[in-house]
Amino acid sequence: MERPVPAPAAEAALDRGAKLSGYSCKKMDLTGQRFGKLLVLSPADNVGNKTAWHCRCDCGREIVAKTAHLRSGHVKTCGCVAIRERLTLVEGTCVEMLQAKTVRRNNTSGVPGVEWMKGARRWRATICFQGKRRYLGKYVRFEDAVKARKEAEAQFHDAFVERYSKERI
Numbered sequence: 001m002e003r004p005v006p007a008p009a010a011e012a013a014l015d016r017g018a019k020l021s022g023y024s025c026k027k028m029d030l031t032g033q034r035f036g037k038l039l040v041l042s043p044a045d046n047v048g049n050k051t052a053w054h055c056r057c058d059c060g061r062e063i064v065a066k067t068a069h070l071r072s073g074h075v076k077t078c079g080c081v082a083i084r085e086r087l088t089l090v091e092g093t094c095v096e097m098l099q100a101k102t103v104r105r106n107n108t109s110g111v112p113g114v115e116w117m118k119g120a121r122r123w124r125a126t127i128c129f130q131g132k133r134r135y136l137g138k139y140v141r142f143e144d145a146v147k148a149r150k151e152a153e154a155q156f157h158d159a160f161v162e163r164y165s166k167e168r169i
């Protein structure tokens with residue numbers, strides 16, 4: 001089971017804290033409780049000598065998190081948010097790319113990267129990658145603009161996200 005790897009120093013500090021306050025020995029019931037994006041499903045086997053829980057992230061992934069990390073707020077997601085933040089920080093990918101699978105509210109077409117150009121009376125397809133907007137052309141037919149965008153997405157985005165998701169943080 002994959003789980004986010006916290007910074008070693010921070011983890012050590014938290015573990016020390018947990019030991020001092022003593023709650024690492026007792027199993028308090030966190031089932032059904034929510035910590036950030038994580039919903040506690042059921043008790044898990046101890047991690048080391050620390051009590052832990054099966055949690056489901058809002059993104060659908062399930063992880064095991066230590067009681068102390070949940071209670072301290074140290075672990076709030078399965079790591080999906082960290083991946084997104086890292087995509088932005090490391091590669092300078094703009095927010096649009098990270099939301100490519102979701103529909104943006106201010107988008108005129110309902111499809112990310114496809115906009116209606118009033119003046120030109122064309123659908124313009126763009127994609128934002130590594131902080132740069134790339135123009136994919138203007139199209140008379142909406143479907144053609146969407147197709148151009150989807151192809152570019154598949155090219156850049158999917159390979160990119162896949163690489164980082166596999167690598168994990």
Ligand SMILES: [Zn+2]
Pocket residue numbers: 037057058059060061077078079080081
């Ligand atoms: Zn997640």
